[in-house]
Amino acid sequence: MRFLDKLILIILLSLNFFNNSFADNHNIYETLEIIKNDLKTLERAVYSGSIETSASTNQQSNIDLDSNSEDVLTRHLLKLSQVEDQFRQLTNKFEEINFKLDKLSNRLSKIQADNQIRFQDLESAISSGDNTTQLSSKPKTDTTKSEILPGSSQPQDLGTISYKDTETPETSQQIQSVDTTASVVTETFQAEEKILPQDLSPKKQYEFATSFLKVGDYSTAERAFREFVVSNSEHELAGSAQYWYAETFRIRQLYTDAASAYLEGYQKYPKGNKAPINLLKLGVSMVQIGEKDQGCKMINGVELQYPKANQSVIQKAKYESKKFECIKEDS
Structure with a gap:
């Protein structure tokens, strides 16, 4: 104007x-x-120019506002997408860690169970040294039984085997039956460097050999217990040493060697502290190498051969008999 x-x-x-x-x-x-x-x-x-100018100005401002709103929305969407990706990655890592923890927990449970069994055997070995009176001096036999366990005073199939006769030039063992018993062959002990300290008493040497079991060095424990049995075959701990010698094979799943060592312990030390559990482990090893009939006969014979043995051994024998579906023969 x-x-x-x-x-x-x-x-x-x-x-x-x-x-x-x-x-x-x-x-x-x-x-x-x-x-x-x-x-x-x-x-x-x-007047027309001013109106057009104001209209164009308003339109431009609206365009700028719309453009700014779109930019802000786009930035928020990108940020939300990044957060979702990070959350997805964290979820995957959490599931992976949880899976590894489950596996580790299962492995620890197995290791704990295995160690518990081994420590129980070691504790029973130590405690049985003071409880020799619990075992009978002469095993009671059932006169109504027509069969006698192999390896007893009246050997039959398994008891008639001589270890010297089982030596063969063949490099592999063929498992057939207990009558031919190619499956139970003793190990020829070769002279090696002494492991046990020679200046210690037999009891200390036995404890020294047992220390290798506690740390899991089974190959060295095998040599140490074998050396103890050879050097102290008449000692009161020889039967226990022979049992732990066999255990070193069983733990390593060398069931044929374990059966041979258990059999040697059963025949040489039938009245030792470890005789009942030794017979039980012999029967289990026989089943594991394919001789179920002979193995079941030994498992079922633990209670008959050693009626005054520890109840834990007798209950274990019943469990193994049921596990392997051993059929008890009626009298």
């Missing part, structure tokens, strides 16, 4: 000039009409 006011003022001054200069002009009215029309046209042009 200021622009129009100035323009009107200029026109009025021009009219005054025209009035002074052209007083005698009779066409002033026509000139004014022309100027009015021009002013109206100019006014419309000015």
